Amino acid sequence: MDPRAPVGxxxxxxxxxxxxxxxxxxxxxxxxxxxxxxxxxxxxxxxxDGEKIGALLAKERHxxxxxxxxHAPEAVAMWEKPADALAQxxxxxxxxxxxxxxxxxxxxxxxxxxTGASVLACARTWKRIPGVGRAALASVYPxxxxxxxxxDPFSLILDVGAxxxxxxxxxxxxxxMGSAYAARVSKNPRPRVALLSNGAEAGKGPPEIVEAHKLLxxxxxxxxxxxVEGVDIPRGSADVVICSGFVGNVVIKMLEGVSETIVRxxxxxxxxxxxxxxxxxxxxxxxxxxxxxxxxxxxxxxPVLGFDRxxxxxxxxxxxxxxxxxxxxxxxxxxxxxxxxxxxxxxSFASRRAA
Amino acid sequence: MARxxxxxRKDKERRNPVAPGxxxxxxxxxxxxxxxxxxxxxxxxxDKTYLKTEFDTFKQLLRSALEGAEAKxxxxxxxxxxxxxxxxxxxxxxxxxGSPRQMxxxxxxxxxxxxxxxxxxxxKPNLRNMLxxxxxxxxxxxxxxxxxxxxxxxxLPPETRETCFGDDAEADGFIYSLYGDIIAGRVKRRxxxxxxxxxxxxxxxxxxAVTLAEALPTGEAVQRIFIHLDRRxxxxxxxxxxxxxxxxxxxxxxxMVMFEDGQLSAPAVVRVALEMVDxxxxxxxxxxxxxxxxxxxxxxxxxxxxxxxxxxxxxxVPQLGALPSARELLISFATRVRQxxxxxxxxxxLDQPIDYLxxxxxxxxxxxxxxxxxxxxxx
Numbered sequence: 254m255d256p257r258a259p260v261g262x263x264x265x266x267x268x269x270x271x272x273x274x275x276x277x278x279x280x281x282x283x284x285x286x287x288x289x290x291x292x293x294x295x296x297x298x299x300x301x302d303g304e305k306i307g308a309l310l311a312k313e314r315h316x317x318x319x320x321x322x323x324h325a326p327e328a329v330a331m332w333e334k335p336a337d338a339l340a341q342x343x344x345x346x347x348x349x350x351x352x353x354x355x356x357x358x359x360x361x362x363x364x365x366x367x368t369g370a371s372v373l374a375c376a377r378t379w380k381r382i383p384g385v386g387r388a389a390l391a392s393v394y395p396x397x398x399x400x401x402x403x404x405d406p407f408s409l410i411l412d413v414g415a416x417x418x419x420x421x422x423x424x425x426x427x428x429x430m431g432s433a434y435a436a437r438v439s440k441n442p443r444p445r446v447a448l449l450s451n452g453a454e455a456g457k458g459p460p461e462i463v464e465a466h467k468l469l470x471x472x473x474x475x476x477x478x479x480x481v482e483g484v485d486i487p488r489g490s491a492d493v494v495i496c497s498g499f500v501g502n503v504v505i506k507m508l509e510g511v512s513e514t515i516v517r518x519x520x521x522x523x524x525x526x527x528x529x530x531x532x533x534x535x536x537x538x539x540x541x542x543x544x545x546x547x548x549x550x551x552x553x554x555x556p557v558l559g560f561d562r563x564x565x566x567x568x569x570x571x572x573x574x575x576x577x578x579x580x581x582x583x584x585x586x587x588x589x590x591x592x593x594x595x596x597x598x599x600x601s602f603a604s605r606r607a608a
Numbered sequence: 609m610a611r612x613x614x615x616x617r618k619d620k621e622r623r624n625p626v627a628p629g630x631x632x633x634x635x636x637x638x639x640x641x642x643x644x645x646x647x648x649x650x651x652x653x654x655d656k657t658y659l660k661t662e663f664d665t666f667k668q669l670l671r672s673a674l675e676g677a678e679a680k681x682x683x684x685x686x687x688x689x690x691x692x693x694x695x696x697x698x699x700x701x702x703x704x705x706g707s708p709r710q711m712x713x714x715x716x717x718x719x720x721x722x723x724x725x726x727x728x729x730x731x732k733p734n735l736r737n738m739l740x741x742x743x744x745x746x747x748x749x750x751x752x753x754x755x756x757x758x759x760x761x762x763x764l765p766p767e768t769r770e771t772c773f774g775d776d777a778e779a780d781g782f783i784y785s786l787y788g789d790i791i792a793g794r795v796k797r798r799x800x801x802x803x804x805x806x807x808x809x810x811x812x813x814x815x816x817a818v819t820l821a822e823a824l825p826t827g828e829a830v831q832r833i834f835i836h837l838d839r840r841x842x843x844x845x846x847x848x849x850x851x852x853x854x855x856x857x858x859x860x861x862x863x864m865v866m867f868e869d870g871q872l873s874a875p876a877v878v879r880v881a882l883e884m885v886d887x888x889x890x891x892x893x894x895x896x897x898x899x900x901x902x903x904x905x906x907x908x909x910x911x912x913x914x915x916x917x918x919x920x921x922x923x924x925v926p927q928l929g930a931l932p933s934a935r936e937l938l939i940s941f942a943t944r945v946r947q948x949x950x951x952x953x954x955x956x957x958l959d960q961p962i963d964y965l966x967x968x969x970x971x972x973x974x975x976x977x978x979x980x981x982x983x984x985x986x987x
Contacts, residue, residue, distance in 0.1 A: 264891070264893075266893075290840060296893055296897075303904070303951035303952045304952040304954065306904075307904040307905065307951070307952070307953070307954045308954055310843075310904075311842060311843045311844040311847075311905065311954065312842050312844050313842055314839070314840045314841060314842055315840060316840055316857065317857050317897055317898060317900075317901035318857060318858065318890075318894040318897050318898055319894070319897065320897060320901075321893070321896070321897050321900060322900065322904060322951050323951070324950060324951045324952060
């Protein structure tokens with residue numbers, strides 16, 4: 254990337270793990286092919302089995318001027334244990350891709366593969382931003398209330414699985430990183446940050462939550478609005494919701510499950526009674542719009558925050574459209590200078606606390 | 609008849625080499641004895657091959673028909689490649705286009721503006737087709753291009769080799785391959801007649817094509833066919849046409865293949881690349897990726913890429929006449945070429961005989977039937 258180019262116009266190179274995900278490499282390569290036709294400012298570095306990638310690209314409409322292929326002879330399967338997998342497959346596509354980003358061959362990484370192995374590959378090859386104890390996996394989810402200059406229907410929740418046990422300090426770091434992401438990527442200049450707990454009162458929740466609440470109250474860099482409960486998440490009472498990886502993972506999977514169940518209930522209803530089917534047909538326009546908003550494929554992937562490089566973790570079940578969108582999100586975050594912003598925000602917080 | 613009148617007629621014939629009833633009178637004539645026979649003929653389609661033309665909608669078609677020569681855009685690297693081919697000596701440049709004859713003035717002016725010299729310029733008699741009720745001929749390409757190509761070949765010595773350039777919007781891959789195989793004697797009369805019939809060619813055009821084909825001496829004249837992937841069609845669509853046909857995404861790729869074929873020198877390839885960088889904003893990454901794409905598809909040998917990189921050393925680059933900023937860029941490009949990872953090439957069987965009837969079904973639009981394998985235009 255040319256650092257002299259003005260923000261927003263820079264060409265970005267995104268490394269994509271071609272072998273990661275339930276539908277890899279076919280859907281990943283298809284997604285990258287689509288991206289090459291849709292986004293002239295994004296160069297892709299496809300990492301994986303060169304022969305397979307070449308054969309797949311030959312069947313797709315694509316622009317090869319925007320795609321480079323880096324051969325990686327091995328891959329990590331979705332079921333493998335992260336540490337063992339990386340030890341057994343030193344030439345794994347995710348590890349090679351992370352190393353290429355570390356070497357500056359690409360600006361960001363996208364993978365739909367094994368989450369643990371992906372985060373571990375990043376941790377082994379990249380540096381953590383000064384002040385970050387643990388990385389966080391963030392995820393967006395649709396809410397009732399919209400926000401920011403783009404009327405964004407999505408809130409951010411982090412961590413959703415990178416760090417299971419957290420300290421109060423970790424939660425504060427997550428808040429700073431999430432706030433920077435919302436400000437830069439969602440164009441929400443002063444996002445409302447909240448702590449997920451079992452009550453709105455400051456004293457509610459386990460000790461690390463109570464302590465984090467106290468620290469966040471003092472963090473004047475943030476627009477901290479206090480604690481929120483589970484019910485507030487889909488309402489959109491906060492733009493950034495902070496929690497431990499364990500809690501966040503349960504929350505996000507539950508939101509996904511509810512969305513899928515509603516769709517299934519709709520299918521059931523349409524088969525059960527002709528009158529219900531007619532009602533659903535009348536509502537079809539609205540349902541389609543709702544589905545569009547709740548469709549995770551539309552918002553690409555979840556950013557892993559805390560490293561000096563950016564990693565977008567796409568859903569394991571990602572198909573081509575989700576991969577394309579994940580790469581777009583990665584490019585947007587790089588163009589917005591997200592990691593620099595996080596670093597500055599953390600430095601400012603640390604110096605204020607020290608003073 | 610006054611001498612002036614004779615000169616005027618001659619001049620008119622030279623400017624309008626396509627006579628009524630036949631696709632190319634001039635091309636059908638033996639080359640005058642005073643002009644040495646060309647060593648190599650380069651046949652170019654115009655729209656979407658040389659020119660960046662959009663005519664997928666009526667509005668675009670109208671704009672394309674009305675715009676002046678200055679407004680027309682050429683495909684990056686095309687004019688540089690044509691200039692290099694001409695500069696090589698012994699080259700005959702022939703354009704054959706589906707554009708109407710009425711556009712001759714503006715199109716030739718555009719080529720002149722780009723510094724492209726040519727020997728033959730064949731345009732489609734669309735007005736005559738319309739006035740004589742030959743509406744199918746206005747759209748149909750095989751019945752127009754194939755006889756025109758064969759007529760153009762008629763006056764050439766058998767040893768003259770050819771390279772054809774087309775695009776993925778029409779049936780250029782099919783027509784050029786068929787043309788090459790007719791000269792090579794691989795397409796017999798009966799098959800040719802069936803192909804022409806299935807393609808919807810008018811009887812007189814079909815008869816002329818068959819007559820011309822039978823009169824040609826047999827030989828492997830068509831060495832290479834380049835299909836410019838204007839619509840970014842999947843390259844696998846062209847596998848059926850064998851190794852002779854190379855689908856290219858840009859003219860740097862074509863120049864690289866011609867470098868390997870011994871048709872272009874390394875400095876000529878560099879000049880094509882430099883035009884793409886200077887005039888069309890191509891980056892080193894785009895050129896490197898284009899090169900890697902050819903290697904991946906097994907259309908270029910790794911040694912060829914290395915040979916080009918070896919020409920681009922700080923000692924040799926100044927001799928290419930590049931400006932200082934371009935020198936830096938070329939050396940940087942050579943470094944990237946040397947760093948290209950060892951990506952495996954696709955193993956493709958490309959030397960099977962072409963099944964023209966199957967290719968016809970897939971590649972040519974027919975009444976009431978959509979092309980099965982053609983990509984929509986890029987929006």
